[in-house]
Amino acid sequence: MPKAVSHIITRPGRTHGDPDVEIPVAEDLVTEPGNPVREEDLSYYGREHPIEAHFIENSADREWLWTVYTPEFAEWRRRHEERERPLAEAGEVSGDIAPTSEPQPDIDVTESIRAKARELGFGETGFTRYDRRYTYTSRKRWVKFTHAICLALEQDYAATQTLPSEESEHAHFGTYEIEEAYCLELAKHIRSLGYHAQIHGHSDSSAPYIPLFVSAGLGQLGANGQLLSPHFGSRARLMVITTDAPVTHDEPIDYGINQFCENCQVCVNRCPSNALAKDKVWWRGAKKNKVSYKRCRPIMGRYDGCAICMKTCPVQRYGMKPVMEHYVATGEVLGKGTHNLEGYTLKDKGYFGPKEKPHFDKGFFDIPRGKEEDWLFEKFKERMAKEGAPPDGEAADFANVVKEAIDKSHSKVGQVEPQQ
Amino acid sequence: MNAFDRETLDALFDELQREWHGKHQLDRLIRDAHLAIALHDANRPLGQDIDPWVAALIHRHSSSD
Numbered sequence: 467m468p469k470a471v472s473h474i475i476t477r478p479g480r481t482h483g484d485p486d487v488e489i490p491v492a493e494d495l496v497t498e499p500g501n502p503v504r505e506e507d508l509s510y511y512g513r514e515h516p517i518e519a520h521f522i523e524n525s526a527d528r529e530w531l532w533t534v535y536t537p538e539f540a541e542w543r544r545r546h547e548e549r550e551r552p553l554a555e556a557g558e559v560s561g562d563i564a565p566t567s568e569p570q571p572d573i574d575v576t577e578s579i580r581a582k583a584r585e586l587g588f589g590e591t592g593f594t595r596y597d598r599r600y601t602y603t604s605r606k607r608w609v610k611f612t613h614a615i616c617l618a619l620e621q622d623y624a625a626t627q628t629l630p631s632e633e634s635e636h637a638h639f640g641t642y643e644i645e646e647a648y649c650l651e652l653a654k655h656i657r658s659l660g661y662h663a664q665i666h667g668h669s670d671s672s673a674p675y676i677p678l679f680v681s682a683g684l685g686q687l688g689a690n691g692q693l694l695s696p697h698f699g700s701r702a703r704l705m706v707i708t709t710d711a712p713v714t715h716d717e718p719i720d721y722g723i724n725q726f727c728e729n730c731q732v733c734v735n736r737c738p739s740n741a742l743a744k745d746k747v748w749w750r751g752a753k754k755n756k757v758s759y760k761r762c763r764p765i766m767g768r769y770d771g772c773a774i775c776m777k778t779c780p781v782q783r784y785g786m787k788p789v790m791e792h793y794v795a796t797g798e799v800l801g802k803g804t805h806n807l808e809g810y811t812l813k814d815k816g817y818f819g820p821k822e823k824p825h826f827d828k829g830f831f832d833i834p835r836g837k838e839e840d841w842l843f844e845k846f847k848e849r850m851a852k853e854g855a856p857p858d859g860e861a862a863d864f865a866n867v868v869k870e871a872i873d874k875s876h877s878k879v880g881q882v883e884p885q886q
Numbered sequence: 887m888n889a890f891d892r893e894t895l896d897a898l899f900d901e902l903q904r905e906w907h908g909k910h911q912l913d914r915l916i917r918d919a920h921l922a923i924a925l926h927d928a929n930r931p932l933g934q935d936i937d938p939w940v941a942a943l944i945h946r947h948s949s950s951d
Contacts, residue, residue, distance in 0.1 A: 804927045806920065
């Protein structure tokens with residue numbers, strides 16, 4: 467049944483030089499710009515219970531990942547980390563580098579930075595306040611500047627549609643390598659305008675970035691826990707640059723995604739491990755479909771990053787404009803129920819068409835949890851309960867292993883951020 | 887009109903790859919093909935934005951449903 471249109475959103479085209487696109491939003495999809503937030507809850511949790519970076523909180527399963535990679539993929543990841551390390555290290559100290567010209571405080575440099583970002587290849591660029599309430603505990607003293615430039619780089623389209631696969635993982639990690647290099651270039655440009663620029667990378671992220679992107683009008687949070695942006699859906703890799711440059715903040719937009727995801731539910735229904743929740747809950751001041759990390763991570767690790775929630779999102783596959791146009795014309799979700807959108811193959815389980823899902827034994831989800839050092843203690847305690855106190859010297863060896871785990875958990879390169 | 891099944895989709899994308907592999911148009915044509923398949927499956931017209939080569943590909947493979 468055709469729907470009445472509430473409003474039409476005009477956004478820049480997918481790549482530099484493309485004409486603008488117009489996205490119609492149906493009346494019955496309208497909720498609010500951005501995502502629902504309770505400001506007082508967000509402030510309370512940010513102050514009293516700040517979150518910590520995934521790579522610190524979940525260092526145990528980070529180590530486990532390497533044990534389930536194929537030898538070929540492990541080697542690829544090692545090479546990726548070698549390529550990425552100098553880029554990440556340059557980003558880490560980027561905020562300390564002095565500007566290369568005198569600032570002109572009366573000139574708003576927003577459009578100069580946006581144009582440069584588009585020229586470099588970023589598909590989406592937006593400006594907002596860097597909201598410190600989201601900052602990870604370990605990064606609170608690192609963040610220097612108040613304005614956030616949100617930068618999304620598209621991941622290869624064709625490779626993404628092969629999810630889950632090593633090809634799509636190469637696209638995933640490879641996009642970050644390119645993006646980090648682009649950010650270094652953009653930071654140089656900002657310094658040439660007379661201002662500082664601090665690069666917030668993906669492996670050393672300072673916060674969950676999606677709320678910043680939503681505030682900057684670059685999309686809305688989807689039921690799969692990912693940013694659904696106009697051209698890429700969730701097929702974009704996100705980084706942030708903070709700056710002291712005088713910029714004009716963008717505003718959040720209602721693309722209709724809050725309600726569309728409630729109607730669609732393809733990602734929720736297709737998730738192989740039932741890690742996605744049908745209903746939204748309030749979580750630390752944000753209303754969202756909360757991803758079950760303990761169900762997501764085991765399959766993500768064992769099946770090439772999984773991301774079937776990304777693969778089966780119609781906004782990712784077709785783009786927001788055709789999806790919203792189809793909804794206005796028919797009241798239906800484009801691609802829903804079809805093999806093309808919903809079908810996927812798991813390497814040792816075969817093909818699953820619409821309404822078909824794999825089964826996993828309970829033991830499949832039993833992987834190391836939490837911090838590596840805590841996990842080691844748990845295993846040590848279990849062993850002592852069975853075998854009694856360890857022989858002389860073994861306790862000292864254990865302490866060394868724990869120390870090594872603590873040191874490693876603060877090494878930032880080589881992280882795989884989960885869905886948020 | 888039937889929605890594309892898995893075998894037909896494999897054949898369709900195999901043909902697209904055979905014809906355009908290594909050429910700069912490949913990315914755009916794959917995007918167009920996914921959208922065209924979805925519109926076909928929803929019994930909607932493909933519209934003017936779909937590349938004619940892709941439209942013909944969809945027509946050929948849908949005829950063999």
